[in-house]
Amino acid sequence: MNSQLHNAIIQFIADEFRLDPENIDLDMDFREDLNLTPEQESDLLQRMQESLNFILPDEKANHITTLNDLFEALSEEGDDQGKSHPA
Numbered sequence: 111m112n113s114q115l116h117n118a119i120i121q122f123i124a125d126e127f128r129l130d131p132e133n134i135d136l137d138m139d140f141r142e143d144l145n146l147t148p149e150q151e152s153d154l155l156q157r158m159q160e161s162l163n164f165i166l167p168d169e170k171a172n173h174i175t176t177l178n179d180l181f182e183a184l185s186e187e188g189d190d191q192g193k194s195h196p197a
Contacts, residue, residue, distance in 0.1 A: 114151060115129050123177065126154065135175040155180075 124131040127144060138144065140151045155171050166174075170183040 115162065115164060115184070119158065119177065119180065122158050122162060134177070136181070138177065139175050141175065151175075 113150070120131050120134055123129065135143075140141060140146045141148070149175075152192065155166065155174065159166055164184065165187075165188075166180075166183060170186070173183065174180050174183060
């Protein structure tokens with residue numbers, strides 16, 4: 111995963127939850143620390159993918175609970191990340 115996408119994801123979370131990007135803990139749990147329901151977490155990941163133009167397979171999205179989980183899943187996807195959605 112490229113550093114531009116990494117930084118954009120952190121900024122997205124910072125904007126979404128009105129946090130200072132410098133203070134975001136990559137091990138912060140979406141449900142416990144941000145008080146998201148599973149539905150809200152799923153919605154957040156979907157909006158992030160649409161806004162930042164990346165694709166996260168459902169089988170990986172179901173196991174993401176922290177930003178580190180998200181970054182690891184995106185790194186595993188390799189060169190396919192950052193490409194636009196098919197028209």
